[in-house]
């Protein structure tokens with residue numbers, strides 16, 4: 001099977017699964033990650049087929065939603081049915097397993113260039129205007145308040161907070177994750193693309209505190 005056919009079949013299937021998501025991990029998020037990953041991958045000279053596959057499926061077994069760290073059955077099943085080889089399925093699953101952000105001190109380094117690229121593209125989605133919008137959409141879904149001056153940002157129990165089990169406010173998430181991402185970018189091209197998105201988040205925070213402290 002031609003690579004274009006493999007990709008278009010998987011695209012259609014992932015789209016039908018993710019179209020109705022309202023937590024910020026929707027189909028348009030996937031499309032932007034694919035697009036930015038291909039831009040970065042091209043500049044970095046990586047394998048664009050693996051990149052596109054991994055970007056398409058990267059949120060299908062997100063631990064934040066399923067509590068499952070292993071990119072297991074769903075992804076293997078979809079890739080296999082569309083004719084992806086076992087070797088390539090292994091590469092994609094390794095990327096997805098390594099990808100999720102689980103707190104400041106729990107970052108597992110990405111082994112392959114393709115993984116670094118897809119992770120960068122996903123991290124860009126947590127920055128800029130899109131990142132801010134997604135952050136509050138997620139908080140709304142989990143019932144986490146926008147801002148609560150009695151709760152300070154902290155790095156304790158990151159996962160508990162993300163899951164909505166531990167009391168926090170979404171604005172704290174900016175300090176716990178968003179503004180750290182700029183320095184976590186893996187590739188020179190990703191770092192370059194993160195710059196203005198990062199600056200925009202910093203400006204947003206300054207304006208936010210100015211307004212709430214008036």
Ligand code: NI
Pocket residue numbers: 025029033058059122125
């Ligand atoms: Ni994602």
